[in-house]
Amino acid sequence: MFLQQLVNGLTIGGIYALIAIGYSLVYGILRIVNFAHGDIFMMGSFFGLIISKASGLSFLVVAPIAMACTGMLGMLVERLAYRPLRGADSMSVLICAMGVSTLLANLAQLIFGTQTHLYSVGFQLRHFQFGSVSITNLQFIMVIITVVSLTILLAFVKKTKFGIAMRATSNNLTTAKMMGINTNIVISITFAIGSMLASGAGMMVGMYYDAVFPTMGFSYGIKAFAAAVLGGIGSLPGAMLGGLTIGVVESLGSAYLSSGYRNAFAFGIMIIVLILKPTGIMGKVVREKV
Amino acid sequence: MLEIHELHVKYGVIPALHGISLSVKEGEMVSLIGANGAGKSTTLRAISGIVRPTEGYITLCGQEITSMGAHKIAGLGVAHVPEGRGVFPNLTVMENLSLGAYLRKNKLEIAEDAEWVFEVFPRIYERKKQLAGTLSGGELQMLAIARAMMARPRLLLLDEPSMGLSPILVEEVFRMVCELNHDRGVTILLVEQNARMALTVSDRAYVMETGEIVASGVSQELMQRDEIRRAYLGA
Numbered sequence: 001m002f003l004q005q006l007v008n009g010l011t012i013g014g015i016y017a018l019i020a021i022g023y024s025l026v027y028g029i030l031r032i033v034n035f036a037h038g039d040i041f042m043m044g045s046f047f048g049l050i051i052s053k054a055s056g057l058s059f060l061v062v063a064p065i066a067m068a069c070t071g072m073l074g075m076l077v078e079r080l081a082y083r084p085l086r087g088a089d090s091m092s093v094l095i096c097a098m099g100v101s102t103l104l105a106n107l108a109q110l111i112f113g114t115q116t117h118l119y120s121v122g123f124q125l126r127h128f129q130f131g132s133v134s135i136t137n138l139q140f141i142m143v144i145i146t147v148v149s150l151t152i153l154l155a156f157v158k159k160t161k162f163g164i165a166m167r168a169t170s171n172n173l174t175t176a177k178m179m180g181i182n183t184n185i186v187i188s189i190t191f192a193i194g195s196m197l198a199s200g201a202g203m204m205v206g207m208y209y210d211a212v213f214p215t216m217g218f219s220y221g222i223k224a225f226a227a228a229v230l231g232g233i234g235s236l237p238g239a240m241l242g243g244l245t246i247g248v249v250e251s252l253g254s255a256y257l258s259s260g261y262r263n264a265f266a267f268g269i270m271i272i273v274l275i276l277k278p279t280g281i282m283g284k285v286v287r288e289k290v
Numbered sequence: 291m292l293e294i295h296e297l298h299v300k301y302g303v304i305p306a307l308h309g310i311s312l313s314v315k316e317g318e319m320v321s322l323i324g325a326n327g328a329g330k331s332t333t334l335r336a337i338s339g340i341v342r343p344t345e346g347y348i349t350l351c352g353q354e355i356t357s358m359g360a361h362k363i364a365g366l367g368v369a370h371v372p373e374g375r376g377v378f379p380n381l382t383v384m385e386n387l388s389l390g391a392y393l394r395k396n397k398l399e400i401a402e403d404a405e406w407v408f409e410v411f412p413r414i415y416e417r418k419k420q421l422a423g424t425l426s427g428g429e430l431q432m433l434a435i436a437r438a439m440m441a442r443p444r445l446l447l448l449d450e451p452s453m454g455l456s457p458i459l460v461e462e463v464f465r466m467v468c469e470l471n472h473d474r475g476v477t478i479l480l481v482e483q484n485a486r487m488a489l490t491v492s493d494r495a496y497v498m499e500t501g502e503i504v505a506s507g508v509s510q511e512l513m514q515r516d517e518i519r520r521a522y523l524g525a
């Protein structure tokens with residue numbers, strides 16, 4: 001039972017980690033919380049489903065297309081909603097972010113209806129038994145995709161010229177411009193990367209629970225946000241660690257204590273960590289941008 | 291090479307520059323001196339596109355750059371070493387240097403310049419894998435200048451390179467700056483509160499007071515003027 005819950009917790013924790021990266025990347029550069037990110041995750045999931053249904057193509061082909069569409073949606077949100085508010089006070093940005101979030105959720109209800117859709121993308125689920133632990137092929141795939149994409153992202157940010165430019169922009173936007181870095185492009189790409197990872201997470205969640213619905217962005221978004229804060233917002237390894245922690249705590253908590261308090265466990269662990277270490281597990285002290 | 295005409299800059303509603311005009315010719319080293327708050331840093335920020343002028347214009351080699359984006363101005367060969375040095379503390383020394391050469395394509399030339407920079411600043415070489423945030427004040431200043439050198443700039447804007455440095459380091463940094471100007475032919479606009487040092491090394495100078503230019507001329511001559519000696523050289 002324990003091992004089974006641990007495996008389930010790590011699977012869903014990987015999903016939280018993928019979404020949390022998007023919060024952390026954007027916060028690292030702009031010091032804003034993109035509350036629309038959960039809804040971008042939801043749209044990413046829907047894109048996968050509708051493109052799959054409309055085209056009938058293999059999901060291996062559909063998934064990258066859906067991710068690209070979601071990346072563009074993220075860039076669009078930045079361009080239309082956040083860029084005009086660059087330098088505005090944080091309350092205005094927060095209200096704007098909530099507005100975008102509501103807009104996307106309602107747009108999804110308008111287009112797809114309010115009901116829950118089955119995530120029928122032609123995936124053949126198989127179960128494997130390892131002693132007392134049952135693992136599905138989907139769980140394997142989810143863990144592998146999560147690990148691979150997070151590794152690629154870390155290497156990209158660490159090693160490539162563009163990755164260094166991203167970190168420089170996050171360190172000091174003005175000085176980054178002086179180096180000749182087009183910081184608007186860096187910010188656009190940052191939104192695109194976060195949105196693409198969220199889309200991947202959204203499609204995997206859709207397949208995992210065989211369900212997708214327009215309001216699902218909220219609960220995943222808020223938990224992934226908790227994961228980013230728990231890990232130390234702005235830190236990528238922190239977001240990963242935070243996601244896994246929340247996934248495991250939530251899974252074990254609902255198995256051993258009560259499944260009714262699923263969400264309470266996620267936020268409980270976040271509050272405890274923040275009391276012990278206000279900057280989060282991997283967080284550095286960041287100066288509020290003025 | 292650089293031409294500034296009747297430039298006005300405001301921070302919000304508060305004016306910082308009231309129509310200043312100055313010029314820097316190719317190969318020159320020009321200094322801009324004046325008390326704290328005179329508007330020296332603001333002038334450099336306007337040139338590199340960090341602040342937007344409300345009136346007036348700036349041209350670089352005849353091309354107007356007044357409302358150009360900062361990254362585009364950097365692309366025209368302007369390197370700005372800001373006040374307080376402006377290195378990226380969470381990046382390594384090497385990453386900071388590589389960002390100096392961000393817009394350059396020729397890997398061979400970049401490697402050559404890196405070697406040259408390390409020769410000039412051996413201490414930077416020793417620390418190249420460290421996070422820049424762990425460097426001492428003098429090392430930070432050297433890194434900031436080294437990073438600007440990696441851009442192979444045509445015009446170098448230096449904002450108070452002597453600030454916070456010991457007298458020995460100040461000598462060293464200024465020797466470097468002179469070398470850049472004489473041997474590498476880099477045009478330099480130098481902002482300094484250390485007026486004596488600035489006037490000694492520069493060809494010409496402008497004196498600023500509360501957002502206006504109140505005197506200008508050949509540095510050697512300015513040093514002889516009574517009012518300059520009294521106000522800025524403590525004599």
Ligand SMILES: Nc1ncnc2c1ncn2[C@@H]1O[C@H](COP(=O)(O)OP(=O)(O)O)[C@@H](O)[C@H]1O
Binds near residue numbers: 301305324327329331
């Ligand atoms: N970011 C800013 N916001 C508002 N006012 C500023 C800012 N930077 C400088 N100032 C004001 O502009 C004037 C010129 O400042 P500055 O260019 O930094 O002078 P200097 O470099 O000669 O010491 C000063 O009155 C200063 O208070």
Ligand SMILES: [Mg+2]
Binds near residue numbers: 327330331332373
């Ligand atoms: Mg200054």
